[in-house]
Amino acid sequence: MRRIWLAMVAVLLVIGAGMSAHAALRVISERNAARDRAMVAADARAAALGSTVFADQETAAPAAGVTGTIDLPDLPIPAGVALDSGVVPARPFSMAGASAIDRDRARQCLTAAIYYEAASEPDAGQQAVAQVILNRARHPAFPGTVCGVVYQGSEHAGCQFSFACDGAMARVPARAAWVRAARAAGMALAGYVYAPVGLATHYHTYAVTPAWNRSLVMTDVVGAHFFHRWKGYWGTSAAFNQRYVGGEPVPGPHRDIQPLAPPTPEMIAAAGAAAVAAASAGETAAVTPSVPVAVAKSSPVPSKPAAAVVTDMLPPESQILDRWKDSGKPLK
Template identity: 55%
Template sequence: MAVLATALSASSSPGPAPDRAHEHILKVTGGSLSEDALKALAAGMDPAARALAARHDPAAEPQEWGRVEGWPNYDVSVRPDLGIGALDGDRARQINALIPIAAGELKPARPFVFQGSAAERKKALRCLTQAVYYESALESDKGQAAVAQVVLNRVRDPNFPASVCGVVFQGAERTTGCQFSFTCDGAMAGGVVPWAWDRAKVVAERALAGQVVAEVGTATHYHADYVLPWWSPTVRKVGQIGTHIFYRWAGSPGEPAAFVQRYAGREPFIDEARFARPRLPDAENTVVLASEDGHGRVAAVLGGRRKPTADDIARINEKLRRFEAETPSPAAAPEAAGGEPASPAA
């Protein structure tokens, strides 16, 4: 209400007569009270008037969302500070829910159909299955498919490796740069639950055969809704499936036409024994700023996981119990990298 009142009294252009104010608002907003309508109404205000309105807004929340002015060309050697300090999961969820989905930013992704030998496909399938399993084992089928699509979108993005395993394990050889946190936090050391692995494998197979999740389009980033990464204002929010919020690059780098990288045709060797050892990634120092012209972009750490609390563990175990009650456990365990079946997790 403060913004609306100030818009009418302090507009940079002559305002309407007081008795015609409602007509002016109706004309500008089209009768809508949406975020876009409010932005349209405030667009004619002087910047100082907008700042004054925000200062006197009795219900104002800290502006912890949206794209920060100047960030498209921010100094990538400096990690920006949103000024909100540490957040618990509930507060992060509240803020993430307030961040609007960017209008018009969801663009369709082309199907990814794997082109390579049977041996390379087997490697790619294992890496993609690992990403789906460790990042979204208890998500819905669509939620798992969305994670797989982010991986394959990155394979076609010139800013990332041109292979599936290369994308999944990018940065895993360092202690500060794992793109997917499971590749350096020790998650792979505990084995897998066979039925959940097989479910993730089916999702990965479909993704490699060209399945597309329209709800995430060209997304190349995501994080869990119980964290608020400092890099999220630098990219465009396109949707949420389950606990994961998905983003695409801002501007032309996030358009379908930008995904022109050709698959390398071969997959790198992955030393799973090495990457199963925890190496404590420092996600806070990994830069993910994107420029509008496509230059100087650096990738983000994905996953956005944090150390679980006792309550988190109890909720996860209860959800796992319900999954297992509904899903019969297959007799066969998945093959490990060396061809031996992996031990199921307790």
């Protein structure tokens, strides 16, 4: 009987312990769920804040090896556009119909970008950087030329690629590395597509995490760079509809041209007074009678005979008289 009693007590203790454990697990689960909800809400607030900042201003490259970003175009999104699934390769870049000057300038600009942004990267890393630049040239948010994309923002020290503003171009390029970058640029401009990065328009290195990182979708990691594309429609192949038509600007950072200041009221008044004075002087000259001026007649000056024109490079003719030529006697 005592054994039965002890067995019943043990069973009750096991049941009580199980119920306590279950209740504890339920409390822990509810606490974790609440923490997850709070984290999701915080991420949503941060993403909304980031997208607001992103939509209001252009952001320059924060450091070397990182692209800047720019406002999305204020254009209507076509209805019924299907979003891409996965990483979609870009279409081959075409310069058909471009002039020789456009081709040369595009090659110079793309070579410089590859060299200063990815000189130490493997071939795949250089091709990926070139693909980002050509993807931008096709996107309506960016300039429609290769040089325009590479040196965008350099006129106000807000470069999309840091090398165009940080003085890196003052260093003389290493010849072998420049030739290698030029080869990657030539391949990309000839239509080679580096498919793994897809429609990426941004990248950054391991060392830097830019502010736009959360608002984009990562497509690949190549070498030391993470590559990203925009979310939604603006990151789909349908959005990359900007056709290349040439018109490449001069390679190099854009010059900062200050706009002309509007004329002040003082300047306008002075210009008006000068115009009135000039008009008054003209009227006075018109009514003043002209005084005849005596012109002295000059006697004709006898003209000198024109010098003989030398038509060859031979020495001048001898001045010795004919009777003394070949005589062998010295002149006295």
